[in-house]
Amino acid sequence: MATITSLGVGSGLDLTGLLDQLQDAERGKLAPITQQxxxxxxxxxxYGQLQTSLNTFQDAVAKLNDPKLYQSLSANVRGDSVTATTTADALPGSYRVGISQLATAGTLASSRVNEKDQALDLQGATSLTLNFGGxxxxxxxxxxxxxxxxLRDAINADKASGVNATIINDGAGFRLALSSKATGADASIDSFNFVNAEGAGVAGPFVEDAVTKQVGKDAALTVNGIAISSAKNQIEGAIQGVTLNLAELSFAEGETATSTVTIERDTLKQREAIGGFVKAFNDLKGTIGKLTAFDSKTGTAAELLGDNAVRTVESRLRSVLTGGVEGGELSTLSQLGISLQRDGKLKADDAKLSDLVANxxxxxxAFFAGDKKDAxxxxxxGASIEQMLGNNGxxxxxxxxxxxxxKSLxxxxxxxxxxxDDTLSRYRKQFSQLDVMVSQMNSMSSYLTQQFDAMDYQLGRKK
Structure with a gap:
C-alpha cells in the first residue's frame, strides 16, 4: 500500500485541519486540571499571607509577654559630663553627679637609646619585671x-603583661613606651627592672637612667554628695541598676563637672507595645478579610472564602481574646480600654491605657504576662498561635x-x-490510512471512467 507523508495530499480532503480540531478538543480536557x-x-x-500576618501578630504578642516591659525605666540626663543606662533593678529617683577626675591609664617611657635595634647593656638579665601601682x-x-x-615584642606577646608596648622616636633617639591596658591607680604602670638567672636585680645605663611617666588615676565623683572612687570611667552600682559612663572632658584643678540623672518609668515602650499588639491584630483581620472576600457585583470570590483553616484561626483567637484572665485586678481587655468592634477588629482607648501605664x-x-510563660x-x-503555626497546626x-x-494534579x-498524545497518534495513523485509501479509490474511479469512455467510443455512443 502506498504511503502519504502529508495528510490530505492524496485524498484532497482537509485532514490536517480536521486533526487540528480534534487535537484542540482533546487538549481541552487539560483545561480543568490546569485551572484546579x-x-x-x-x-x-x-495561606502564606495568612501565615506571615500571624507571625507578625505573634511577635507583637511576645513583646507583651515579657515582664521586664512593665518594669522598664529610662535614664534622662541633664548635663554633658555623664551618660546613663538602666537595668530592671533600677528605681525611680533623681541623682546629682559631680565629676572632678576621670580614670586614666598609667604610662611609662624608658631612657633614650640611639637605635631601636641595638643590643642593650642589660648585665646578663634574663627577665623583665613590670611593677604596678597596686x-x-x-x-x-x-x-x-x-x-x-x-623587648616590645616580648611584652606584647605576654597576655598577662597588663601593658601595651611601643617604641617612640622623640627626635633625638628611641624610647620604649609602656601604657597600662586598664585605667585606675592600681593598674598604673609604675616602673620596670631587670633580673638575672639567680633572681637578683641588675644595674646598667639603660636601667639606671630616669624614666618619664604619667601616673594612672582613679575617677573621682560624687553622687548626691557621696564621694565615689572608681578605676573605670564606666561605673556600675553607684546608683542601683544604673551604669554611669563618664564623658571625656578636661578638668582644671579643683573643677567639678555636674550633671543630673533622672530615673523614671519608660511608659513609651509599654504604650508602643500595646499599640503594636492592637495594630498587628487588626492587620491580621484585614488580611483575613481580603482573603475571604466576595464581590457580589462580579460574583468573584477570594482564594480562602469559606476555608476551614481560616475559620479555625479566627475562632481560636476570638476565644482567647474574649476569655480574658482570671485572678488579677484586670481580667478582660475592655477593662484596659481595648474593645472588640463589630467588624472583629480591636479599638483602644488611649486615655485609659495611658493612665494604666503610668499608674x-x-x-x-499581671494581665498580659502573668507570673509564668502562659499565665x-x-x-x-502566644501558645495558641504557636500551635496553629506548628508542623501539626x-x-x-x-x-x-x-x-x-x-502534586496530584x-x-x-x-x-x-x-x-x-496516544489518541492523536492513533487519529493521525487512521487519517493517513484514510488518505491512502481515498487516493486509491480516486485513482480507481479515474481509471474506470477512462475505460467506460473508451467503450462508449467503440460502441458509437460518443463521437
Missing part, C-alpha cells in the same frame, strides 16, 4: 642581647494539603497528556 492547579497555587499563596608585678622572659624591638503597670504585667493573656495567645496542614493536591495532568 492554578486555584490550589493561589490558595498556597493566600597590683602584683609581672615577670617576662627576655633573650640575651635584647633590643628595644625585642498601674503591675496590673498590666497571662499574651502567653495564652491548622495553617501548616492547610498548606501541606494544597501542595499535595498540586501534576500527576493527573501528565497521565491525561499522555492519553491525549
Amino acid at each position: 492547579k492554578t486555584d490550589q497555587q493561589a490558595k498556597i499563596s493566600a 597590683s602584683d608585678p609581672v615577670s617576662i622572659a627576655i633573650a640575651p642581647g635584647s633590643t628595644l624591638n625585642s 498601674n503597670p503591675q496590673a498590666l504585667s 497571662g493573656l499574651a502567653g495564652k495567645l 491548622v495553617v501548616k496542614g492547610a498548606i501541606t494539603g494544597a501542595e499535595n493536591r498540586v 501534576d500527576t493527573r495532568f501528565e497521565r491525561m497528556e499522555k492519553s491525549i
Whole structure:
C-alpha cells in the first residue's frame, strides 16, 4: 500500500485541519486540571499571607509577654559630663553627679637609646619585671642581647603583661613606651627592672637612667554628695541598676563637672507595645478579610472564602481574646480600654491605657504576662498561635494539603497528556490510512471512467 507523508495530499480532503480540531478538543480536557492547579497555587499563596500576618501578630504578642516591659525605666540626663543606662533593678529617683577626675591609664617611657635595634647593656638579665601601682608585678622572659624591638615584642606577646608596648622616636633617639591596658591607680604602670638567672636585680645605663611617666588615676565623683572612687570611667552600682559612663572632658584643678540623672518609668515602650499588639491584630483581620472576600457585583470570590483553616484561626483567637484572665485586678481587655468592634477588629482607648501605664503597670504585667510563660493573656495567645503555626497546626496542614493536591494534579495532568498524545497518534495513523485509501479509490474511479469512455467510443455512443 502506498504511503502519504502529508495528510490530505492524496485524498484532497482537509485532514490536517480536521486533526487540528480534534487535537484542540482533546487538549481541552487539560483545561480543568490546569485551572484546579492554578486555584490550589493561589490558595498556597493566600495561606502564606495568612501565615506571615500571624507571625507578625505573634511577635507583637511576645513583646507583651515579657515582664521586664512593665518594669522598664529610662535614664534622662541633664548635663554633658555623664551618660546613663538602666537595668530592671533600677528605681525611680533623681541623682546629682559631680565629676572632678576621670580614670586614666598609667604610662611609662624608658631612657633614650640611639637605635631601636641595638643590643642593650642589660648585665646578663634574663627577665623583665613590670611593677604596678597596686597590683602584683609581672615577670617576662627576655633573650640575651635584647633590643628595644625585642623587648616590645616580648611584652606584647605576654597576655598577662597588663601593658601595651611601643617604641617612640622623640627626635633625638628611641624610647620604649609602656601604657597600662586598664585605667585606675592600681593598674598604673609604675616602673620596670631587670633580673638575672639567680633572681637578683641588675644595674646598667639603660636601667639606671630616669624614666618619664604619667601616673594612672582613679575617677573621682560624687553622687548626691557621696564621694565615689572608681578605676573605670564606666561605673556600675553607684546608683542601683544604673551604669554611669563618664564623658571625656578636661578638668582644671579643683573643677567639678555636674550633671543630673533622672530615673523614671519608660511608659513609651509599654504604650508602643500595646499599640503594636492592637495594630498587628487588626492587620491580621484585614488580611483575613481580603482573603475571604466576595464581590457580589462580579460574583468573584477570594482564594480562602469559606476555608476551614481560616475559620479555625479566627475562632481560636476570638476565644482567647474574649476569655480574658482570671485572678488579677484586670481580667478582660475592655477593662484596659481595648474593645472588640463589630467588624472583629480591636479599638483602644488611649486615655485609659495611658493612665494604666503610668499608674498601674503591675496590673498590666499581671494581665498580659502573668507570673509564668502562659499565665497571662499574651502567653495564652502566644501558645495558641504557636500551635496553629506548628508542623501539626491548622495553617501548616492547610498548606501541606494544597501542595499535595498540586502534586496530584501534576500527576493527573501528565497521565491525561499522555492519553491525549496516544489518541492523536492513533487519529493521525487512521487519517493517513484514510488518505491512502481515498487516493486509491480516486485513482480507481479515474481509471474506470477512462475505460467506460473508451467503450462508449467503440460502441458509437460518443463521437
